[in-house]
Amino acid sequence: MKATAIPPWGLPALGAALIALAALTDTRLALILAVWFGAWALNATLADRARGRGSRFLVPLIFGVTLLALWEMAVQLYDISFVILPAPSAIWARMVTETATLWADFQQTILKGALAGYIMGCGAAFLAALAVDRSPFLQKGLLPVGNFIAALPIVGTAPIFVMWFGFGWQSKSAVVVAMVFFPMLVNCVQGLKASDQMQRDLMRTYAASYGQTLVKLRLPTAMPFIFNGLKICTTLALIGAIVAEFFGSPTVGMGFRIKIEMGRLAMDMVWAEIAVAALAGSGFYGLVALIEKRLTFWHPSQRRG
Amino acid sequence: MSALADTARPRAPGALSALASAVLPVLTIVLAIVAIWYAASVMMNRAWTLDQIARQNLEMTTMEIVAATMNQERPVLPTPHQVFNELWSTTAGEPIMRERRGEMQGNPRNLIFHAYHTLWPTILGFGIGSFLGILLAVGIVHSRAMDMSVMPWAIASQTIPILAIAPIIVVVVSNLPALNNAVDQGWISEDTKLLVPKALISSYLSFFPVVVGMVAGLRSPNAMDLDLMRTWSASRGQTFWKLRLPASVPFLFTSLKVSIAAALVGTIVAELPTGARFGLGARLLTGSYYGQTIQIWSALFMAAICAAALVILLGALEKLVLRRMGARP
Numbered sequence: 001m002k003a004t005a006i007p008p009w010g011l012p013a014l015g016a017a018l019i020a021l022a023a024l025t026d027t028r029l030a031l032i033l034a035v036w037f038g039a040w041a042l043n044a045t046l047a048d049r050a051r052g053r054g055s056r057f058l059v060p061l062i063f064g065v066t067l068l069a070l071w072e073m074a075v076q077l078y079d080i081s082f083v084i085l086p087a088p089s090a091i092w093a094r095m096v097t098e099t100a101t102l103w104a105d106f107q108q109t110i111l112k113g114a115l116a117g118y119i120m121g122c123g124a125a126f127l128a129a130l131a132v133d134r135s136p137f138l139q140k141g142l143l144p145v146g147n148f149i150a151a152l153p154i155v156g157t158a159p160i161f162v163m164w165f166g167f168g169w170q171s172k173s174a175v176v177v178a179m180v181f182f183p184m185l186v187n188c189v190q191g192l193k194a195s196d197q198m199q200r201d202l203m204r205t206y207a208a209s210y211g212q213t214l215v216k217l218r219l220p221t222a223m224p225f226i227f228n229g230l231k232i233c234t235t236l237a238l239i240g241a242i243v244a245e246f247f248g249s250p251t252v253g254m255g256f257r258i259k260i261e262m263g264r265l266a267m268d269m270v271w272a273e274i275a276v277a278a279l280a281g282s283g284f285y286g287l288v289a290l291i292e293k294r295l296t297f298w299h300p301s302q303r304r305g
Numbered sequence: 306m307s308a309l310a311d312t313a314r315p316r317a318p319g320a321l322s323a324l325a326s327a328v329l330p331v332l333t334i335v336l337a338i339v340a341i342w343y344a345a346s347v348m349m350n351r352a353w354t355l356d357q358i359a360r361q362n363l364e365m366t367t368m369e370i371v372a373a374t375m376n377q378e379r380p381v382l383p384t385p386h387q388v389f390n391e392l393w394s395t396t397a398g399e400p401i402m403r404e405r406r407g408e409m410q411g412n413p414r415n416l417i418f419h420a421y422h423t424l425w426p427t428i429l430g431f432g433i434g435s436f437l438g439i440l441l442a443v444g445i446v447h448s449r450a451m452d453m454s455v456m457p458w459a460i461a462s463q464t465i466p467i468l469a470i471a472p473i474i475v476v477v478v479s480n481l482p483a484l485n486n487a488v489d490q491g492w493i494s495e496d497t498k499l500l501v502p503k504a505l506i507s508s509y510l511s512f513f514p515v516v517v518g519m520v521a522g523l524r525s526p527n528a529m530d531l532d533l534m535r536t537w538s539a540s541r542g543q544t545f546w547k548l549r550l551p552a553s554v555p556f557l558f559t560s561l562k563v564s565i566a567a568a569l570v571g572t573i574v575a576e577l578p579t580g581a582r583f584g585l586g587a588r589l590l591t592g593s594y595y596g597q598t599i600q601i602w603s604a605l606f607m608a609a610i611c612a613a614a615l616v617i618l619l620g621a622l623e624k625l626v627l628r629r630m631g632a633r634p
Contacts, residue, residue, distance in 0.1 A: 040450070047450035056453065063454030084477050141330030145338070152612055153570040156585075156605045159593030164349075164381065235464050239574075243467075246577055247593050262472045270473060274465060281464025 012041065028077040032070055039066035086268040091275060094268040101257070102276050109254040110280050112169035113241035117176025122233055125181045126226070129188030130214075143189065146182045154179045158244040167248045175244040180233040187232070191225025192218055224299050227292040234284045238277065339385055343375070346382040350374040353381070383599045391603040392416065413583060416607050422583040423572050424611060426500050430507030431568040435561060437508065438515025445516070446523040446549070447541070456520075463513050471506050471575045478502040503584075507571030511564040518560025522553025551630060558623035565615045573608060585611075 015037035023030035043062050046055050068088050074080065075087040082090070095102065132138045158175050165171035195218050203213045245255025254273050261269040354373045358365055365373070375384045383391075395416040403412040411418040441459070444451045478484065478501055487493050526548050534544045576586025585608050592600035 043454055044448075044450040047453050059450065059453040060457040064458060067458075081480075084480055137330050137333075139330075140327065141332075141334035144331050145334050148609075148613065152566075152609045153573050153605075155570060155574055156589055156601075156608055159589055159601055160598070160605075162593070163596070163598070238464065239467060243574060243577070247590075258472065262476075267473070267476075274470065274473075278461060278465045282461045285460070285464055 012037075015041070031077065032073055035069060035073065036066065039063075039069075083265050083267055086271055090268045091271040095272045095275060098269065098272060102272060104252050105254045105257050105273065106276055106280065108169060108250070108252045109172070109241050109245065110238070110284075113172030113244070113253070114176055114237040116169065117173035117241065118180060118233060118237040120173065121177035121180035121237075122184045122230060124177065125184035125229075126188050128181075129185050129192060132185070132189050133192045139189070143186070146185055149182050155240060155243045158240075159247045162244060162247040167250055172241045172244040172249075172253075176237045176240040179236045179240040183232050183236065184229040187225050187229030188222065191222030191229075194218075194225060195221040223292075223296045227288065227296065230288050231285060231292070234288055235281055238281050238284070242277065342382075342385055346380060346384045347371055347374045349381040350377055353377065379596055380598055383602050387599050388602045388606060391599045392606055395603060411583070416588070416603065419583055419585050419588050419604070420607050420611055422587075423569070423576070423585045423608070426503035426575070427507050427565070427568045427572045427611075427615070429500065430504040430509075430571060431511050431565050432508075433504065434508030434511030434568060435515045435564055438512040438560075438564070439519050439557075441512070441516050442519030442523060443545075445520050447545075459513060459516055462509075467506060467510055467571060467574050470509065471502075471577070474505055474509075475502040475575075478505065503572050503575040506575035507568040510571035511568035514560045514563040514567060515557070518556045518563075519553055522556025523549045525556065526552045554626065554630065555623075558619065558626070562616050562619050562623075565619060566612050569608065569612050569615065 015033075019030050019033045019037065022033050039062060043059050046062070047059050049055075071085075072087050072089060075085060132142055155175070157178050158171075161174040161178070162171045165174050199217055199221075200213065203217055208216070242255040242258075245253045246259060249256040254277055258270050258273050261267075261273070351370070351374050354370055354377070357363075357373075358370070374380075376387070380387070395414065399415040400412055401415050401417055403410065411421070413419070441455065445455060446452075479498065484493075484498055484501065488495060488498050530548055530552075531544070534548055539547070572584070573586040573589070576584040577590055585604050588604040589601055592598070592604060
């Protein structure tokens with residue numbers, strides 16, 4: 001601790017020096033740096049002092065707002081071309097006026113394509129995991145193959161599935177099923193092995209059937225792994241559904257809109273779609289994480305403090 | 306010596322049967338997949354063949370129909386041997402370089418040429434992404450403010466579908482004055498400039514697994530080890546270099562393997578909306594435009610081979626590094 005310790009005034013002094021140096025050459029840069037250091041100092045003190053629930057939300061919030069503010073400032077101060085990077089305010093304005101279109105795209109891509117595929121893919125993977133768990137032969141044969149396929153760029157199957165299942169949401173769901181199946185399978189199989197031998201022996205001494213052991217012991221212990229798979233698959237599902245729309249889609253959908261508006265250089269609309277996608281993705285991830293917290297409250301990884 | 310040989314002999318069949326029990330199930334599954342694949346391609350391609358027969362008023366036996374379904378020019382589902390033939394003829398059957406406009410250039414009919422155009426940005430992006438990931442992880446472990454503010458946004462950044470970002474990055478990067486200037490000055494070629502956005506997109510996908518794995522790795526030394534370092538009055542820097550960093554290496558390699566596969570996906574996805582002419586993604590897209598299913602499948606398999614090769618390479622590196630660090634296999 002002693003040798004490399006920086007005095008408490010060290011960092012602020014360094015920041016002030018940097019800002020002063022920037023001010024000599026470029027006032028705009030100095031302004032941006034000042035906002036950045038100010039927000040960072042606020043965050044650092046908050047993170048050090050407060051340890052309650054409030055700061056847990058506040059610190060990331062301040063960080064995000066700072067990024068948005070810096071973005072807006074950079075665009076305004078440096079007059080960045082609209083084609084290269086629209087300001088957050090312009091994106092927000094577009095989101096407000098085009099709510100109907102964004103909602104239609106959201107329904108088509110997220111609710112129909114991604115969600116349907118996610119449920120089918122994860123469900124199928126779960127059932128397959130039960131089968132794999134019952135048969136050691138399948139376990140030895142399917143898992144290496146599954147691990148291999150999980151590392152492949154499965155989004156590449158999108159053109160094939162669009163050819164097979166048409167332009168509608170069905171082909172997008174098919175891509176999502178292919179993308180989420182193996183990551184989910186690998187996680188579920190690992191989870192089903194998570195209960196230890198002693199616990200399983202205990203169940204046997206109770207004369208528990210396979211079904212009882214599964215429901216009362218092995219599924220609960222598998223829960224953290226299953227949720228890990230479910231969480232990974234949320235983002236995969238979103239990416240799959242949007243990428244697949246690139247290979248052909250009806251005149252609605254987020255991937256379709258991004259492609260079309262890119263061609264027209266309507267970058268604010270493209271960014272509005274991205275904002276929706278990011279919100280949807282974070283919300284989806286958050287929802288699964290919330291369910292996990294409710295269901296696996298007993299697991300060490302969920303304990304607080 | 307003879308005693309050693311005697312004890313060694315009965316082990317050999319044991320090792321052999323262990324190998325067989327590991328390989329046999331995989332082989333069975335692979336064979337089953339191939340068999341299902343053939344059956345499926347017969348089922349899916351039948352309609353077209355039957356249609357052709359009806360149009361041309363031909364008489365065909367069942368065997369002939371089956372044979373015809375397996376060798377269509379644009380099948381709904383190409384058979385394994387068609388994909389293999391295509392892979393073979395576009396790698397070994399085509400010269401990698403060909404003469405064009407008086408100079409030797411890469412041959413776009415060769416799949417290795419396309420793989421090369423995808424692999425370079427992948428490796429570059431993987432390098433950038435894992436470097437940034439490690440840097441971010443070091444910051445997160447050492448600064449509470451950074452931990453609390455960066456981590457939630459790093460997770461949120463991964464929920465942005467990469468395809469949405471790809472066209473924007475390409476537009477922004479190809480308009481960057483610095484990059485255009487570098488091309489004008491002759492520092493980098495036009496081809497290298499096209500490589501930059503692809504590499505950036507693949508680094509965007511590959512940094513996240515590294516951050517997560519590296520943070521876990523840097524935090525893996527337990528309280529006892531850390532206390533021991535404190536009793537030696539080790540500085541933060543010493544604790545980092547001598548304890549935290551070595552402890553994080555196994556975690557790092559596990560994440561790097563995930564990350565390089567993600568980087569490859571990133572590059573391929575980056576090639577889709579950007580109108581790239583070369584690369585496996587471009588190959589997929591042209592195949593999809595012209596209904597060349599065999600070309601799509603062979604590009605897909607080439608991507609699979611690349612991903613597997615990269616992961617195996619990293620695995621070998623991992624073994625080497627861990628052995629150098631004194632880990633017992």
